Amino acid sequence: MSRKPVDIGDPDRLYTVTGGRSEADDAFDLVTLIVSECEPTAGMQSEHVRILELCRHPTALVEVSAELKLPITVVRILLGDLHAMGKVSARHPRAADSVATLPETALLQEVLHGLRNL
Amino acid sequence: MPVPARPRQRRSAQKTGSTPVVFPAVLVVTAAGAGAAVGLAPEGARPWVAGTATAAWVCIAAVVAFTAARLRKAHRQTVSRTGELEMTKNNWSQHGAETDQLVNVTLPAVAEQLKNGVGADKVLAGLPTPSDPYLRRMLHVFTTEVAESVRRTADAQSDLDMMRRELAKGTQELERLTHDTLPAAVSLLREGSSADTVLAKLDWPTNPLLRSPAESFIRELAYSERRSAAAQAASAKALSRVQAKTVGMLADLRDMQDRHGGEIFGDLLRLDHSTSQLGLMTDRLALLMGGRSSRVWNKPIVMESILRGSVGRIAAYRRVRLHNSSKASIAGFAAEGVMHLLAELMDNAANFSPPIDEVHVYVEERSAGLVITIEDSGLKMSDASMRRAEESVSGQVTDLASLQGTRLGLSVVGRLAAKHGISVNYRPSSRGGTGVVVLLPPQLVAQQREPVGPERPRPGADLPAAAPAATPASAAVPAPVPAAEESFPVRTPQPAAPVDEAPPVDMPRRRGAATPGGLPVRAPGRTMAEAERGRSKAAPEPSRAEPDANAPARDAGSRFGAFHRGRHAGGNTDGSPAAPGEDARPETGPEADG
Numbered sequence: 001m002s003r004k005p006v007d008i009g010d011p012d013r014l015y016t017v018t019g020g021r022s023e024a025d026d027a028f029d030l031v032t033l034i035v036s037e038c039e040p041t042a043g044m045q046s047e048h049v050r051i052l053e054l055c056r057h058p059t060a061l062v063e064v065s066a067e068l069k070l071p072i073t074v075v076r077i078l079l080g081d082l083h084a085m086g087k088v089s090a091r092h093p094r095a096a097d098s099v100a101t102l103p104e105t106a107l108l109q110e111v112l113h114g115l116r117n118l
Numbered sequence: 119m120p121v122p123a124r125p126r127q128r129r130s131a132q133k134t135g136s137t138p139v140v141f142p143a144v145l146v147v148t149a150a151g152a153g154a155a156v157g158l159a160p161e162g163a164r165p166w167v168a169g170t171a172t173a174a175w176v177c178i179a180a181v182v183a184f185t186a187a188r189l190r191k192a193h194r195q196t197v198s199r200t201g202e203l204e205m206t207k208n209n210w211s212q213h214g215a216e217t218d219q220l221v222n223v224t225l226p227a228v229a230e231q232l233k234n235g236v237g238a239d240k241v242l243a244g245l246p247t248p249s250d251p252y253l254r255r256m257l258h259v260f261t262t263e264v265a266e267s268v269r270r271t272a273d274a275q276s277d278l279d280m281m282r283r284e285l286a287k288g289t290q291e292l293e294r295l296t297h298d299t300l301p302a303a304v305s306l307l308r309e310g311s312s313a314d315t316v317l318a319k320l321d322w323p324t325n326p327l328l329r330s331p332a333e334s335f336i337r338e339l340a341y342s343e344r345r346s347a348a349a350q351a352a353s354a355k356a357l358s359r360v361q362a363k364t365v366g367m368l369a370d371l372r373d374m375q376d377r378h379g380g381e382i383f384g385d386l387l388r389l390d391h392s393t394s395q396l397g398l399m400t401d402r403l404a405l406l407m408g409g410r411s412s413r414v415w416n417k418p419i420v421m422e423s424i425l426r427g428s429v430g431r432i433a434a435y436r437r438v439r440l441h442n443s444s445k446a447s448i449a450g451f452a453a454e455g456v457m458h459l460l461a462e463l464m465d466n467a468a469n470f471s472p473p474i475d476e477v478h479v480y481v482e483e484r485s486a487g488l489v490i491t492i493e494d495s496g497l498k499m500s501d502a503s504m505r506r507a508e509e510s511v512s513g514q515v516t517d518l519a520s521l522q523g524t525r526l527g528l529s530v531v532g533r534l535a536a537k538h539g540i541s542v543n544y545r546p547s548s549r550g551g552t553g554v555v556v557l558l559p560p561q562l563v564a565q566q567r568e569p570v571g572p573e574r575p576r577p578g579a580d581l582p583a584a585a586p587a588a589t590p591a592s593a594a595v596p597a598p599v600p601a602a603e604e605s606f607p608v609r610t611p612q613p614a615a616p617v618d619e620a621p622p623v624d625m626p627r628r629r630g631a632a633t634p635g636g637l638p639v640r641a642p643g644r645t646m647a648e649a650e651r652g653r654s655k656a657a658p659e660p661s662r663a664e665p666d667a668n669a670p671a672r673d674a675g676s677r678f679g680a681f682h683r684g685r686h687a688g689g690n691t692d693g694s695p696a697a698p699g700e701d702a703r704p705e706t707g708p709e710a711d712g
Contacts, residue, residue: 011413015387016435
């Protein structure tokens with residue numbers, strides 16, 4: 001037997017965490033702030049519990065991902081579940097709101113051209 | 119011819135008895151008659167008559183004389199014949215007496231003597247010799263023949279005795295060989311001794327007829343044992359490489375999953391699933407071949423991870439519904455075995471139920487240990503197949519020869535169950551299919567349930583780990599108090615300043631469970647962790663002040679960590695009891711330590 005170092009990771013694979021899903025909805029941006037709406041209850045998936053605890057204060061998705069040591073996609077799927085159950089709410093950063101007020105891309109390109117032509 | 123002639127002779131002899139008197143009388147009478155005839159005849163015829171009468175008398179005299187001579191001769195012959203006859207009769211009777219003596223007396227005596235072992239020559243010498251040569255010869259022949267047959271009989275008897283002795287000896291040796299030697303030899307061979315060792319060590323029969331087949335049997339058996347051992351070792355070695363490769367692949371896949379998103383992520387998950395299934399198959403074979411599991415965990419694994427780790431290894435993992443609210447952890451040394459065992463049982467349940475039905479897994483905590491129930495809604499197992507399954511999972515039959523093609527999984531379950539003292543029972547499920555009840559004994563559970571104290575508030579029957587802190591703060595938030603947090607105070611080496619919440623029910627136990635020197639005493643049926651907990655019960659509060667560095671593992675590192683924390687705890691003893699916000703932290707502890 002090759003005596004490899006003992007495992008220090010976790011035995012559960014990511015597809016068991018997501019229940020076999022690999023497609024996340026796009027409702028969550030990397031910087032979307034997540035806030036938990038309720039306390040975790042008994043019998044919940046441990047990742048859900050941890051997300052709910054972590055997001056008592058608004059926390060960005062990417063932070064949740066880092067804290068849980070899970071890939072972004074997996075966290076998105078989990079958050080999607082919680083969101084669907086109404087246990088978390090997502091606050092999109094204000095910058096996202098201002099996207100609509102930004103100048104048109106064409107205008108910016110014109111400005112760029114003008115600057116280059118200087 | 120002389121014998122039939124005899125009566126005639128006798129008669130004639132009796133007749134001839136009177137002839138000597140008769141003959142002269144006839145001659146006289148005839149002479150007188152002739153004289154009278156001559157006297158009576160006329161004168162003229164007288165000469166003629168005289169002449170005729172004389173001639174006639176002469177004739178008669180001649181006839182009479184001849185007859186008389188013949189008669190005398192016949193009489194003499196008769197007399198001699200009678201003498202001969204008498205002699206013959208005497209001989210005959212003597213002969214008969216001798217024969218009689220020979221048959222009735224001599225021959226039995228001879229036979230007796232010969233039987234008693236007297237030599238033939240001696241017997242002959244001691245016997246009266248019969249006068250008749252034929253009898254003599256017969257006696258001689260009889261004696262030698264009987265002597266010969268007596269000798270042959272004795273030889274045959276001794277041969278028979280020898281045979282009987284040999285047979286008895288052979289039977290005895292055979293019995294010993296069958297009942298003692300061969301079983302001993304077989305068990306020695308199974309333990310790995312070589313044929314020569316076994317042959318030299320044990321007491322083998324001396325009879326070559328028994329010895330040589332026994333020897334060849336032993337050599338053949340040793341050969342096949344060696345062959346199967348070599349095959350097993352080779353398979354185990356080869357499988358261990360596959361296992362290592364699989365574990366490496368799983369680690370790589372996990373890395374890739376961190377790096378890639380989108381479609382690649384889904385593909386990686388599929389690969390991950392396939393690799394996990396491959397790992398299960400490899401582990402199954404490796405265990406059957408006497409190898410080891412592919413992974414070893416160095417920390418307790420919480421029940422949720424155990425269940426996920428098992429379900430992730432089977433093909434139909436999406437059909438398995440886990441119902442788990444237990445926060446208990448399985449000790450690291452047993453975690454892989456438990457996961458494998460559950461995976462096999464879930465795989466079995468999923469394979470033998472319709473592909474649209476779900477398999478439900480329930481976890482309950484009982485005082486006897488953790489009870490995991492796997493229920494499918496497939497066909498009910500027949501009594502015979504349930505008995506077979508029970509037999510397989512009992513772990514009593516670990517011989518590879520008992521393997522059946524499709525029942526590898528259950529045999530592995532049996533081995534794992536026997537190894538860890540897990541009990542696995544089949545029963546009909548209330549859902550319509552089959553249920554498997556797995557009882558994990560308390561020594562496999564790293565986090566023991568708190569003993570049920572009457573005065574201790576119990577937030578929920580299924581949340582035993584939430585109990586230790588009777589402070590309102592943690593009682594208000596029972597659910598997140600993780601198993602890992604509980605296991606920490608257990609390892610606090612120093613009893614710090616006692617706080618008010620030490621349960622009174624634990625105090626007597628603590629005192630009773632320690633030696634005068636202060637060492638913990640483990641009562642039967644309790645794990646070391648529980649015993650230690652009793653000893654250090656006074657120190658949960660200070661340790662809870664530093665919740666984030668909990669080390670649930672039973673390793674040296676966690677003990678150093680505990681020591682370190684204990685050292686720091688001095689300043690924090692009176693400090694904050696666990697705040698609600700911190701309750702979340704211990705959950706991250708295991709990962710953080712990992």
